[in-house]
Amino acid sequence: xxxxxxxxxxxxxxxxxxxxxxxxxxxxxxxxxxxxxxxxxxxxxxxxxxxxxxxxxxxxxxxxxxxxxxxxxxxxxxxxxxxxxxxxxxxxxxxxxxxxxxxxxxxxxxxxxxxxxxxxxxxxxxxxxxxxxxxxxxxxxxxxxxxxxxxxxxxxxxxxxxxxxxxxxxxxxxxxxxxxxxxxxxxxxxxxxxxxxxxxxxxxxxxxxxxxxxxxxxxxxxxxxxxxxxxxxxxxxxxxxxxxxxxxxxxxxxxxxxxxxxxxxxxxxxxxxxxxxxxxxxxxxxxxxxxxxxxxxxxxxxxxxxxxxxxxxxxxxxxxxxxxxxxxxxxxxxxxxxxxxxxxxxxxxxxxxxxxxxxxxxxxxxxxxxxxxxxxxxxxxxxxxxxxxxxxxxxxxxxxxxxxxxxxxxxxxxxxxxxxxxxxxxxxxxxxxxxxxxxxxxxxxxxxxxxxxxxxxxxxxxxxxxxx
Amino acid sequence: xxxxxxxxxxxxxxxxxxxxxxxxxxxxxxxxxxxxxxxxxxxxxxxxxxxxxxxxxxxxxxxxxxxxxxxxxxxxxxxxxxxxxxxxxxxxxxxxxxxxxxxxxxxxxxxxxxxxxxxxxxxxxxxxxxxxxxxxxxxxxxxxxxxxxxxxxxxxxxxxxxxxxxxxxxxxxxxxxxxxxxxxxxxxxxxxxxxxxxxxxxxx
Ligand code: SF4
Numbered sequence: 001x002x003x004x005x006x007x008x009x010x011x012x013x014x015x016x017x018x019x020x021x022x023x024x025x026x027x028x029x030x031x032x033x034x035x036x037x038x039x040x041x042x043x044x045x046x047x048x049x050x051x052x053x054x055x056x057x058x059x060x061x062x063x064x065x066x067x068x069x070x071x072x073x074x075x076x077x078x079x080x081x082x083x084x085x086x087x088x089x090x091x092x093x094x095x096x097x098x099x100x101x102x103x104x105x106x107x108x109x110x111x112x113x114x115x116x117x118x119x120x121x122x123x124x125x126x127x128x129x130x131x132x133x134x135x136x137x138x139x140x141x142x143x144x145x146x147x148x149x150x151x152x153x154x155x156x157x158x159x160x161x162x163x164x165x166x167x168x169x170x171x172x173x174x175x176x177x178x179x180x181x182x183x184x185x186x187x188x189x190x191x192x193x194x195x196x197x198x199x200x201x202x203x204x205x206x207x208x209x210x211x212x213x214x215x216x217x218x219x220x221x222x223x224x225x226x227x228x229x230x231x232x233x234x235x236x237x238x239x240x241x242x243x244x245x246x247x248x249x250x251x252x253x254x255x256x257x258x259x260x261x262x263x264x265x266x267x268x269x270x271x272x273x274x275x276x277x278x279x280x281x282x283x284x285x286x287x288x289x290x291x292x293x294x295x296x297x298x299x300x301x302x303x304x305x306x307x308x309x310x311x312x313x314x315x316x317x318x319x320x321x322x323x324x325x326x327x328x329x330x331x332x333x334x335x336x337x338x339x340x341x342x343x344x345x346x347x348x349x350x351x352x353x354x355x356x357x358x359x360x361x362x363x364x365x366x367x368x369x370x371x372x373x374x375x376x377x378x379x380x381x382x383x384x385x386x387x388x389x390x391x392x393x394x395x396x397x398x399x400x401x402x403x404x405x406x407x408x409x410x411x412x413x414x415x416x417x418x419x420x421x422x423x424x425x426x427x428x429x430x431x432x433x434x435x436x437x438x439x440x441x442x443x444x445x446x447x448x449x450x451x452x453x454x455x456x457x458x459x460x461x462x463x464x465x466x467x468x
Numbered sequence: 469x470x471x472x473x474x475x476x477x478x479x480x481x482x483x484x485x486x487x488x489x490x491x492x493x494x495x496x497x498x499x500x501x502x503x504x505x506x507x508x509x510x511x512x513x514x515x516x517x518x519x520x521x522x523x524x525x526x527x528x529x530x531x532x533x534x535x536x537x538x539x540x541x542x543x544x545x546x547x548x549x550x551x552x553x554x555x556x557x558x559x560x561x562x563x564x565x566x567x568x569x570x571x572x573x574x575x576x577x578x579x580x581x582x583x584x585x586x587x588x589x590x591x592x593x594x595x596x597x598x599x600x601x602x603x604x605x606x607x608x609x610x611x612x613x614x615x616x617x618x619x620x621x622x623x624x625x626x627x628x629x630x631x632x633x634x635x636x637x638x639x640x641x642x643x644x645x646x647x648x649x650x651x652x653x654x655x656x657x658x659x660x661x662x663x664x665x666x667x668x669x670x671x672x
Binding site: 017018020022024026028030031037038040041044049051057058059060065066080081083084087098099100118119121129130131133145146147148149150152153156157158159161163195196199200226229231250251252255256257259260263295316317320413414415422432434435436437440441 | 485486490491494495496498500501502503513518542548550551552555572573574577578582632644645647652658659663664665666667669
């Protein structure tokens with residue numbers, strides 16, 4: 001074992017159950033989060049093979065992707081969504097898996113509730129049949145998305161067969177300027193390294209600008225690691241992390257908490273640990289970001305213009321840029337600021353925590369959603385919704401003409417009734433601007449919550465720093 | 469899982485980089501609780517107009533590629549979501565092998581678990597195969613996993629690398645869960661040694 005190890009190396013080493021001849025490891029999984037979309041076929045597989053869930057006490061299930069975000073006490077109308085939700089409910093009952101039901105306050109987006117409940121903890125291995133499982137890396141855990149076959153594998157064995165990833169360090173030095181958020185940092189990182197920049201790697205985020213983030217901001221950063229191609233993103237746990245965890249329902253309590261913290265303090269990367277790739281960004285140079293294309297790497301500062309495909313030397317890339325511009329209905333050289341939007345979506349596992357809602361509400365307060373714009377706020381969990389209501393944020397949003405919804409994935413992927421219609425342009429706090437992601441033909445501009453709120457009240461993409 | 473050994477068939481050229489899993493199978497088709505039946509929805513937004521009619525220019529709608537078993541694509545194929553519906557849809561359509569300069573990690577792993585072979589080849593080799601594929605049904609490719617070669621229509625062989633463990637599983641159609649359960653004693657031991665402070669999820 002090397003003397004100096006990274007945070008990733010330490011978590012990996014601590015979870016190797018067995019090694020096969022070719023370096024494939026049986027890796028122990030501490031926490032498995034399950035949702036309705038990627039689990040039905042996995043439970044079916046268990047049933048067919050006569051297998052049980054090995055550790056129901058390390059597994060938690062919730063519905064989020066499909067669920068309507070309007071009042072759902074009257075049930076779910078859409079028959080396929082209903083079947084998928086009922087299937088999960090039957091599966092958790094049959095196999096004895098803990099579950100936060102639809103009308104429970106603890107229900108919410110799987111990546112929001114894991115940390116919120118103290119289920120996701122430093123040093124753990126955490127998986128879920130969803131690529132944004134990288135979010136939980138903000139706790140200092142190794143957290144990554146898996147496919148349905150692997151969901152079944154974890155349910156049956158509490159392990160995965162894996163080979164270690166490479167280590168990548170993304171260091172963001174210095175401090176960000178006013179109006180620049182965690183979302184802008186991660187969009188700038190993806191713009192820098194590209195959507196395949198992290199392939200095969202686990203990204204550790206470090207540097208002063210990352211350390212200065214609260215846990216919500218760290219989750220936003222780690223959440224989008226997958227958009228940079230990395231299966232997981234990690235941030236070393238520190239006092240900010242421990243203060244966040246303390247007292248959460250499923251976190252260690254009392255003496256156990258103290259013991260856990262002692263262990264967690266040993267996790268940060270050692271001096272001189274080896275990284276296969278290092279990228280350094282200067283926080284002060286980051287300007288609020290907005291995406292212009294249909295790939296998360298297609299971002300520019302809000303002060304910038306739509307890039308010109310003609311300036312791209314590579315033919316395939318040029319064609320791709322042109323295709324993105326055609327889809328997005330933008331022209332080369334056009335300023336992003338001032339581009340009219342039809343819809344604003346504030347939500348998703350990237351930006352639906354109370355801190356995100358506060359940031360958006362601060363911009364929306366005393367203003368009104370522009371004519372012709374539809375704006376939605378979808379909290380990440382029932383508890384966040386309640387907290388926001390205690391703070392009066394719901395009133396700010398409603399007075400300003402926003403819709404105030406129940407928790408779920410909602411317009412992040414348009415599996416429930418919240419969808420864009422063809423040609424609609426949306427400023428969205430979610431993580432993917434792929435073609436048709438928010439509804440067929442929909443056009444997504446990825447932005448921070450404050451920038452989204454600014455777009456809602458002005459009706460156009462706006463530099464939030466210029467909004468009085 | 470079906471075994472994969474030697475595959476000979478028509479190859480469809482999909483000359484696009486960053487083909488994401490939302491393109492392969494849009495989210496609205498993820499409401500199924502089965503693994504099968506997604507072939508008709510493969511590449512739905514690229515393949516069909518809004519009224520459900522086919523877009524004739526899309527590669528898989530062209531008569532010579534309707535039965536394609538191999539797909540040749542651009543770099544970073546399968547990026548985005550972890551949805552295994554993407555390989556399920558490819559498989560249900562009849563595609564058993566995707567050749568590209570690079571793949572996104574999760575998709576790459578998901579392929580092996582469903583009897584699909586993802587072949588990584590340098591960009592220039594992919595370009596040659598893309599040109600071969602453009603010839604349509606007259607130009608069949610052969611993918612030989614055991615020998616780790618792609619055979620071009622003119623008989624030229626291109627070698628590819630593949631993880632030895634995954635190759636073994638695919639050649640023999642082995643189920644990972646069964647393999648892992650051979651290590652169950654080690655898993656038991658690991659669990660016994662967990663620190664006492666480690667909480668469990670109980671009383672929900
Ligand atoms: S909010 Fe969006 S990205 Fe996050 S888990 Fe839900 S669908 Fe996936």
